[in-house]
Amino acid sequence: MSxxxxxxxxxxxxxxxxxxxxxxxxxxxxxxxxxxQIVRNSSRGLFWLxxxxxxxxxxxxxxxxxxNPNDVNSLFDADFIKGGKHPLxxxxxSEIDWLKKQERLTFARMGITEPxxxxxxxxxxxxxGLKNALNLNPQAIVQTVTDSGxxxxxxxxFPTGIKWKTVLDTKATQKYxxxxxxxxxxxxxxxxMIMEGDPFVLIEGMIIAGLAVGASQGYxxxxxxxxxxxxxxxxxxxxxxxxxxxxxxILKSGHAFHLEVxxxxxxxxxxxxxxLLESLEGKRGLVRFKPPLPAIEGLFxxxxxxxxxxxxxxxxxxxxxxxxxxxxxxxxxxxxxxxIQLAGNLKRTGxxxxxxxxxxxxxxxxxxxxxxxxxxxxAVQVGGPLGAYLPESQFDTPLDYEKFSEIWAILGxxxxxxxxxxxxMAKMARxxxxxxxxxxxxxxxxxxVGSTRGVEVMDHIIAGKDVEKHATLIRDLSDxxxxxxxxxxxxxxxxxVLSALNHFPKDFGVDVxxxxx
Amino acid sequence: xxxxxxxPQDYKIINRHILQYxxxxxxxxxxxxxxxxxxxxxxxxxxxxISSALSLSVAEVHGVVTxxxxxxxxxxxxxxxxxCRAESCQAMGSEMLELxxxxxxxxxxxxxxxxxxxxxxxIYCLGNCACSPAVMIDEEVYGRVDNKKIDQLISxxxxxx
Numbered sequence: 305m306s307x308x309x310x311x312x313x314x315x316x317x318x319x320x321x322x323x324x325x326x327x328x329x330x331x332x333x334x335x336x337x338x339x340x341q342i343v344r345n346s347s348r349g350l351f352w353l354x355x356x357x358x359x360x361x362x363x364x365x366x367x368x369x370x371x372n373p374n375d376v377n378s379l380f381d382a383d384f385i386k387g388g389k390h391p392l393x394x395x396x397x398s399e400i401d402w403l404k405k406q407e408r409l410t411f412a413r414m415g416i417t418e419p420x421x422x423x424x425x426x427x428x429x430x431x432x433g434l435k436n437a438l439n440l441n442p443q444a445i446v447q448t449v450t451d452s453g454x455x456x457x458x459x460x461x462f463p464t465g466i467k468w469k470t471v472l473d474t475k476a477t478q479k480y481x482x483x484x485x486x487x488x489x490x491x492x493x494x495x496x497m498i499m500e501g502d503p504f505v506l507i508e509g510m511i512i513a514g515l516a517v518g519a520s521q522g523y524x525x526x527x528x529x530x531x532x533x534x535x536x537x538x539x540x541x542x543x544x545x546x547x548x549x550x551x552x553x554i555l556k557s558g559h560a561f562h563l564e565v566x567x568x569x570x571x572x573x574x575x576x577x578x579x580l581l582e583s584l585e586g587k588r589g590l591v592r593f594k595p596p597l598p599a600i601e602g603l604f605x606x607x608x609x610x611x612x613x614x615x616x617x618x619x620x621x622x623x624x625x626x627x628x629x630x631x632x633x634x635x636x637x638x639x640x641x642x643x644i645q646l647a648g649n650l651k652r653t654g655x656x657x658x659x660x661x662x663x664x665x666x667x668x669x670x671x672x673x674x675x676x677x678x679x680x681x682x683a684v685q686v687g688g689p690l691g692a693y694l695p696e697s698q699f700d701t702p703l704d705y706e707k708f709s710e711i712w713a714i715l716g717x718x719x720x721x722x723x724x725x726x727x728x729m730a731k732m733a734r735x736x737x738x739x740x741x742x743x744x745x746x747x748x749x750x751x752x753v754g755s756t757r758g759v760e761v762m763d764h765i766i767a768g769k770d771v772e773k774h775a776t777l778i779r780d781l782s783d784x785x786x787x788x789x790x791x792x793x794x795x796x797x798x799x800x801v802l803s804a805l806n807h808f809p810k811d812f813g814v815d816v817x818x819x820x821x
Numbered sequence: 822x823x824x825x826x827x828x829p830q831d832y833k834i835i836n837r838h839i840l841q842y843x844x845x846x847x848x849x850x851x852x853x854x855x856x857x858x859x860x861x862x863x864x865x866x867x868x869x870x871i872s873s874a875l876s877l878s879v880a881e882v883h884g885v886v887t888x889x890x891x892x893x894x895x896x897x898x899x900x901x902x903x904x905c906r907a908e909s910c911q912a913m914g915s916e917m918l919e920l921x922x923x924x925x926x927x928x929x930x931x932x933x934x935x936x937x938x939x940x941x942x943x944i945y946c947l948g949n950c951a952c953s954p955a956v957m958i959d960e961e962v963y964g965r966v967d968n969k970k971i972d973q974l975i976s977x978x979x980x981x982x
Contacts, residue, residue, distance in 0.1 A: 315948070315949065315962050316948075316949050316951055316952055316962075316964060318961070318962065319949050319952055319955065319961075319962040319963050319964035319965075320952060320964050320965065351951035351952060352951070354952075487946075487948060488945065488946055489946065490907030490908040490909050490910075490945070490946045490950060491907075491908060491909045491950045492946075492948070492950065493948040493949065493950055493951065495948075496948040528854075528891045529944065529946065529947050529948065529957070530948060531960040566847070566850065566851065567850065567851070567854050568850075568889075568891075569850060569853070569854070569889030569890070569891035569892055570889055570890035570891035570944070571888065571889050571890060571891075572945060583850065584847050584850075585846075585847045586847040586848055586849030586850055586875075586885070587849070587881075587885065588884050588885055588888040588889075589888060589889075604846060604847075645950065645951070646951065647909040647912075647950035647951055647953065648908070648909045648912035648913060648950065648953060649912045649913055653950075653951035653952070654951050655951075676913075685908055689907065689908060689945075719909075719950070721908045721909045721912055721950065722912060723912045724912075727911075727912065732908070732911075735908070735911070739907075739945065742945075743945070745888075
C-alpha cells in the first residue's frame with residue numbers, strides 16, 4: 305500500500321511554495337521508485353512551519369517543516385517516509401506543543417481532512433449538527449444557539465441567537481441567510497482558512513441557520529482577494545448538492561436550502577453588514593441607516609440573518625455537542641473559543657484557537673515566540689485596522705470582549721498584528737486615517753471628510769509643525785468621527801489613532817495625558 | 822487611445838454574459854466580474870449595453886464600477902501585481918518593498934509599465950498575514966517577499982510576456 309504524504313493547499317502554504325514542494329516530492333519518489341500518495345489537505349495553521357510535510361505512520365502523522373523544494377532530496381535521503389531522522393523533523397504533529405495547547409472546536413478538522421471530500425467530512429463528525437437540527441423545531445435551534453453564548457465573530461460580538469430570533473419572529477414569505485466572508489481586516493485569515501480548508505462546516509452552519517430562521521436561500525459574500533476560497537467553496541457546494549444536503553428537499557426533510565457564492569469587489573466597507581447587502585443587490589456599497597435592522601428588512605427588503613464565517617462555522621459543533629459543551633469554554637460573557645490569528649512581526653505566526661481568557665502575552669510570547677526580528681515588541685494592534693494599538697503594559701489583558709472594552713480596545717475578528725520597536729506610531733495613526741479615507745463609502749461627512757482632514761493634520765504632526773495644537777485637533781476630530789459617523793469605519797478609526805497617541809505620545813512629539821474620545 | 826466602439830469579439834463576450842446574468846437578483850456585480858474576468862477590465866463604452874440590459878442608468882453602472890477597487894475601466898497590463906499595504910505587511914517592511922517595486926518598475930500605483938507587461942496596484946490585505954509581506958500576481962499570492970524575491974518574480978513575468 306502506498307504511503308500517504310500530506311502537503312497543504314491553503315493559500316498561505318501555496319504562497320511559500322507548497323505546490324513546488326509537492327511536485328518535487330512526487331518526482332523524487334518516482335525517480336526512487338517509491339510508492340507514495342500525495343494528499344493535498346487543509347493547513348493546521350502552523351504557518352511558521354509551512355510548507356509542512358506530513359507522513360502517515362502507524363503512530364500517527366509525523367511532520368517535517370518548514371520545507372523548501374531544495375530540502376526534498378535530503379528528506380528522501382533520510383528515508384523520511386519511514387520516519388527517518390532529519391534536522392527538520394518535528395515528530396508527531398498532533399504532539400507539537402503549539403497545537404496541543406489549543407482548544408480546537410471550530411477548527412477541529414483543520415489540517416487533517418481534504419477540503420472538498422464530503423466523505424472525510426462525514427467521517428470526522430461532519431453533518432452531526434445538521435442531523436440534530438433536523439429533529440428540532442426552529443425555536444429550539446435558536447434557543448440552543450442562544451444558550452451556547454455564541455457572539456458574532458465578525459467583530460461586533462452581538463449574540464447570534466438573539467439576531468436569529470429576530471429573523472425567526474419576523475413573518476415573511478422569503479428570508480435570507482447571508483454569510484459575511486468579506487474578511488478585510490489586516491491580520492486576519494481565519495475565514496479564509498475555513499473556506500479553503502473546511503468548506504462543508506460553513507455550508508452545514510448555513511443550512512442550520514436556514515432551518516432556524518426559516519430561510520431557503522443563502523449567499524456567501526466572498527472577498528475578491530480570495531480566489532482559492534472561491535474555487536473550493538463552489539466545488540464543495542456542488543458536492544453538497546449532489547449528496548442531497550442542498551436543494552429543494554435537504555436530506556428528504558421537506559426543507560429547502562439553496563446556496564450561492566457572490567464575489568465582492570475589493571471594498572473594505574462592504575464588510576459592514578448593510579453596505580454588504582447593498583452590494584449583494586448590485587449597488588454601490590453605501591451604508592444604510594439603521595433601523596430598520598437587516599434582521600427585519602435586509603436583503604431585497606426581506607428579513608436577513610447576516611453572520612460572519614466563523615460564527616456560522618461554529619454552529620455545527622454547537623448543534624452536535626450541545627449548548628453546554630460550547631458554553632463551558634471561555635470567561636465572563638465571552639463564551640466558547642476564539643480563532644486567534646497571529647500576524648505581523650512574530651516568530652511563530654498562525655492560527656491559535658483558544659477559549660476566551662488567554663492573555664495577549666501568552667499569545668505573543670508562548671505561542672508567537674516574540675518578534676521575528678528579535679527586537680522588543682513595541683505595540684500590537686488587535687482587531688484589524690479599526691482596532692486599538694496596545695503597549696506592553698497592556699499585554700496581560702485576557703482575551704475577553706468586556707476586558708478589552710475596559711481598556712478602550714476591541715477584539716474584533718481576533719487578528720493580532722505585532723510591531724517591533726522600529727515602528728513609528730504617528731505614521732500608523734496617519735495610516736489609519738488614510739485607510740479610512742480610501743475605504744470610506746462617502747455617505748456621512750465625519751468619515752468622508754474627517755478621514756482626509758486627519759491625514760492632513762497628521763502630516764503636520766509628523767513634520768513637527770505646531771505639534772501640541774495639532775494633537776488637540778486630532779482629539780477633536782476623533783471625537784467628531786467617533787460620535788458622528790454612520791458606521792464603524794469612521795466611528796472606530798479613532799481607536800487606532802487615539803490609542804497610538806495616548807500610549808506612544810513620544811512618537812508624536814507631544815507629552816499628553818491619557819484621554820478618550 | 823481608448824476605442825470608441827466595442828470590437829465585435831468583446832461585444833459578443835459581453836452580450837453572452839448579459840444573457841447569462843440579467844435575470845439573476847442583484848446581477849450587476851456578478852456580470853461585471855464575468856466581463857472583467859474575460860477582458861481584464863470593464864470598458865466604459867459597454868456601460869450603455871449593461872445599463873439597458875439591467876434597467877439601470879449609465880450613471881448607476883459607472884457609479885458601481887468606480888466604487889469598487891477591484892473593477893477597472895481601462896485595459897491593464899498583461900499581468901497585475903498587487904502589493905499589500907495593510908498593517909501586518911507594514912510590520913514586516915512592506916513600505917520599503919513598495920518603494921523598491923515602484924523604483925524597479927519605474928511606475929506608481931495604478932500605472933502600467935511602458936512595455937505593457939505589468940500594472941501595479943495597491944491592495945489592503947490578502948489574508949496572508951502570517952507570512953508578511955505579501956503580494957499577489959494574477960491571483961497567486963506570494964508570502965515573505967523581499968527585494969530579491971520580487972525581482973525574481975518580476976523578471977519571470979517579463980520573460981513570460
